[in-house]
Amino acid sequence: QPVLTQSSSASGSLGSSVKLTCTLSSGHSSYIIAWHQQQPGKAPRCLMKLESSGSYNKGSGVPDRFSGSSSGADRYLTISNLQSEDEADYYCETWGSNTRVFGGGTKLTVL
Amino acid sequence: QVQLQQWGAGLLKPSETLALTCAVYGGSFSGYYWSWIRQPPGKGLEWIGEINHSGYSNYNTSLKSRVTISVDSSKNQFSLKLSSATAADTAVYYCARRDCIGGICYHHDYWGQGTLVTVSS
Numbered sequence: 001q002p003v004l005t006q007s008s009s010a011s012g013s014l015g016s017s018v019k020l021t022c023t024l025s026s027g028h029s030s031y032i033i034a035w036h037q038q039q040p041g042k043a044p045r046c047l048m049k050l051e052s053s054g055s056y057n058k059g060s061g062v063p064d065r066f067s068g069s070s071s072g073a074d075r076y077l078t079i080s081n082l083q084s085e086d087e088a089d090y091y092c093e094t095w096g097s098n099t100r101v102f103g104g105g106t107k108l109t110v111l
Numbered sequence: 112q113v114q115l116q117q118w119g120a121g122l123l124k125p126s127e128t129l130a131l132t133c134a135v136y137g138g139s140f141s142g143y144y145w146s147w148i149r150q151p152p153g154k155g156l157e158w159i160g161e162i163n164h165s166g167y168s169n170y171n172t173s174l175k176s177r178v179t180i181s182v183d184s185s186k187n188q189f190s191l192k193l194s195s196a197t198a199a200d201t202a203v204y205y206c207a208r209r210d211c212i213g214g215i216c217y218h219h220d221y222w223g224q225g226t227l228v229t230v231s232s
Contacts, residue, residue, distance in 0.1 A: 043223065
């Protein structure tokens with residue numbers, strides 16, 4: 001079954017860009033993932049589904065500042081023009097035949 | 112717009128059974144899988160299990176012996192029961208929809224508001 005690895009923390013200045021990484025375990029580099037944002041005290045919100053090709057489909061209402069890309073087993077979430085409301089935990093998700101898996105999450109701090 | 116609204120008891124004693132229900136408003140109920148996911152305080156997300164409108168279910172193997180997920184398609188609702196609760200089951204519990212297209216299911220695209228369940232004597 002797949003395993004997802006994320007850095008525990010990241011930071012970026014207001015107005016800058018940041019790139020978060022989610023790495024799929026060996027043998028699972030072709031898997032589709034999804035990115036979720038969880039603002040403090042709120043439920044997660046789906047940002048996008050991201051394929052191994054780098055093609056992505058964003059959820060309803062997700063700002064253009066959010067984009068996705070892929071390279072090998074790595075899946076990326078890039079946030080441009082960082083805003084204060086982007087300070088949140090970001091989780092990646094994937095799925096196997098009978099399991100659904102989340103990464104450990106990255107806490108993004110906006111400086 | 113799809114909305115998931117959940118409810119259930121927020122405080123349990125050890126050994127009691129956790130019970131939550133989630134109602135789905137807007138969109139189709141059939142053709143999707145409906146999940147329960149939990150998040151212990153300060154920690155990450157853990158998938159508990161899922162069910163479709165016909166009652167076909169999948170469970171996280173680590174919780175399978177204690178979990179039952181059921182569905183009432185006539186009400187567009189699904190429910191979670193977790194037996195023999197301990198302090199380790201203290202978490203915010205979320206219901207969520209898995210996006211399915213043409214019979215292939217993907218990620219969770221809509222989430223409920225979450226319910227904090229505390230297990231304490």
